[in-house]
Amino acid sequence: MSFQTSPPKLDPAQLMACPQCDALHQAEHLPDGQRARCVRCGTILISPRERSFLHVIAFSFTGMILMIGAIFFPFLEISTRGLHHESSIFGVAMAFSEGWLAPLAFAVLSMIVALPVFRFAALIYTLWPLANGKPAWPHAATMFRLAEESQPWAMAEIFIIGTAVALVKLAGLAKVSLGPAFWAFCVLIIVIALKDSFVSKWTIWDAIERK
Incomplete structure (x- = not known):
């Protein structure tokens, strides 16, 4: 149509x-x-879809849970010449939290962790009352606008692509084992894609104004 x-x-x-x-x-x-x-x-x-608001809320909650595991669980395990090292995303970011590399730690945590979590929370805040047939909560329009404007800066998907490229190069230098956080990130990317497929921006804006 x-x-x-x-x-x-x-x-x-x-x-x-x-x-x-x-x-x-x-x-x-x-x-x-x-x-x-x-x-x-x-x-x-x-592109309105039946019960789309509930689906977006469910995927957002799922994404936040997966993000917690992706941050703190082991992400990679590297072994070479008898040396063994295991790291998580939070541990890597904290390793650069001092000195002139501190902005790098801030950027990693902001774009890979904080912004995706904020977008999930903003969508839940915006859609929860609308999905239950109630008026939108105060500042719902502002929260949804911020969620949309921050989408290009939420780089969880880019992080996984960059990690995959790095793993190809590391495979010839050391034994690399993928931790649960890596798989949590992979599932998170699928959840984000499914969530976005149920988001109809005009439908949400229309619901906020009508409610």
């Missing part, structure tokens, strides 16, 4: 711009399961 480009003299509150090509469309409420696409570039603009 596609939108028709908006005619002139429409209420600005009823218009939405395509995030890819900026074409203006008149927003409409759609039945669950249908999709509205941009008539110019085909980008999905609205």
